[in-house]
Amino acid sequence: MLRKRLFLxxxxxxxxxFCLISAAVIYANSPPVSVTVDGQQVQFDDQQPxxxxxxxxxxxxxxxxxxxxxxxWDPSARQATLTSxxxxxxxxxxxxxxxTNESSHTLxxxxxIIGGRTMLPIRAVLESVGYHxxxxxxxxxxxxxxxxxxxxxxxxxxxxxxFTDFEMIFEMHFTGxxxxxxxxxxTHVRVEMAFINYPFAIKLKTLMYxxxxxxxxxxxxxxYMFHRxxxxxxYSYMHLGGTDYPRWWADRVVFPSEDxxxxxxxQLESFQIFSKLLTDVNIIGxxxxxxxxxxxxxxxxxxxxxIEIADAVLDQPVDIDPSALNSLIEKGTMKTAVLxxxxxxxxxxxxxxxxxxxxxxxxxxxGYEIYSVxxxxxxxxxxxxxxxxxxxxxxxxxxxxMPTFESTI
Numbered sequence: 008m009l010r011k012r013l014f015l016x017x018x019x020x021x022x023x024x025f026c027l028i029s030a031a032v033i034y035a036n037s038p039p040v041s042v043t044v045d046g047q048q049v050q051f052d053d054q055q056p057x058x059x060x061x062x063x064x065x066x067x068x069x070x071x072x073x074x075x076x077x078x079x080w081d082p083s084a085r086q087a088t089l090t091s092x093x094x095x096x097x098x099x100x101x102x103x104x105x106x107t108n109e110s111s112h113t114l115x116x117x118x119x120i121i122g123g124r125t126m127l128p129i130r131a132v133l134e135s136v137g138y139h140x141x142x143x144x145x146x147x148x149x150x151x152x153x154x155x156x157x158x159x160x161x162x163x164x165x166x167x168x169x170f171t172d173f174e175m176i177f178e179m180h181f182t183g184x185x186x187x188x189x190x191x192x193x194t195h196v197r198v199e200m201a202f203i204n205y206p207f208a209i210k211l212k213t214l215m216y217x218x219x220x221x222x223x224x225x226x227x228x229x230x231y232m233f234h235r236x237x238x239x240x241x242y243s244y245m246h247l248g249g250t251d252y253p254r255w256w257a258d259r260v261v262f263p264s265e266d267x268x269x270x271x272x273x274q275l276e277s278f279q280i281f282s283k284l285l286t287d288v289n290i291i292g293x294x295x296x297x298x299x300x301x302x303x304x305x306x307x308x309x310x311x312x313x314i315e316i317a318d319a320v321l322d323q324p325v326d327i328d329p330s331a332l333n334s335l336i337e338k339g340t341m342k343t344a345v346l347x348x349x350x351x352x353x354x355x356x357x358x359x360x361x362x363x364x365x366x367x368x369x370x371x372x373x374g375y376e377i378y379s380v381x382x383x384x385x386x387x388x389x390x391x392x393x394x395x396x397x398x399x400x401x402x403x404x405x406x407x408x409m410p411t412f413e414s415t416i
Contacts, residue, residue, distance in 0.1 A: 042070055042129070043293060044151045046300050046350035049073050054122035056129075056149070062116040063142070063149050064126040067098075070151070074138070080125060087118065087125050094136045098127055107135040143292035143303075156288040156304055160346070163353045170354070171204035172392040176385045183370065183377035192375065193218035201392050207234035208395040231397050237263050242401045255404035285309075294347055296356040297387055301347040308343045358384045 040056040042049040042065055049069050056065040068078050071089050076096075079088045089096035098105040098118045105112055105127075112135050118127040129149055130140040141150040152159070177198040184191050199212040211230040216223060227246040232239065239262035244255045287307040294303050347357040360382040367377040 042149045054124040062128045066124045141290040156290045163348045166353045170389045174388040175200045181380040210395045255401040257404040304346045306344040
């Protein structure tokens, strides 16, 4: 009996020790909380930010001195004073209130001393002095910005309209099935495009794979477009399912320069589509795209506005079952877009869209059930595109001249 009790005691002590060690290891390995201010990471010498009762507390000097504030500490009053040209902030250790320019504000967690440093809840205090604060839970990062997410998006759209040359990679992938036959559908499209405004030239490379009726079909297309004078010349080549068309082919159309200018303007204004659809926008993180530090924004888009734009693009109403449309409208807005915007320059580096709800309802009307849809567009080489040169094998393609072109712009 004594031996049995001893074994139980040893087992109990071992279990408790294991739990304590595991907890210590988990705590030690938990990612630290970091803080960035307008894209620049704040360095803390000793005491790091901590999370208490769901609120992030940071060393007062680290963040506010990075923002240009003077920080003073009165040990007898246990009070910190933060001063800038516009603001005077006063915080008292242990108090649930603080003042900014003599206006009182409430804290969920009071300022306190941790590790010999004055720690304060960052969101409430920073928002009281005009900054915008966001939390990236996956990276455990507090993002402090002098601009709101909507201001960042608006400035980005203004910048994007100034670029005349750029390159783009567009990818779309969707899966589903034919309801009538039960055959799976799996389609992947990748389009690589280079665009030069003057002299106007476009290079398109399209790689497509379609799985339907149990058979896969790769399709490769190459298109080059050049505008000279009032003539738009297009060179095309297609590689379909392992069979080459015998040659490149080309055509020319009369395309007045003023119509081309209007077309280019529409292209540039398309970068403002999010302002037309926007209902809400938030910074959800920071990321690096092609070596560029970016804000990561999540944009809520209005369903009805999306459908109106689709109507205009297709020049006909989008065919959605009224009951399905009502269901979508009842949901209000959808988080359908994520944008990566360069912190230095404000240009849009990447756009991901989620149109699954709308596309699935549209495709269901024509007999297809869609499981997933992904859409991604990456942009780069703004105003730095290499000259577009027609491949040698396309230079002798037979040309067909169409005598007139009726503008629809």
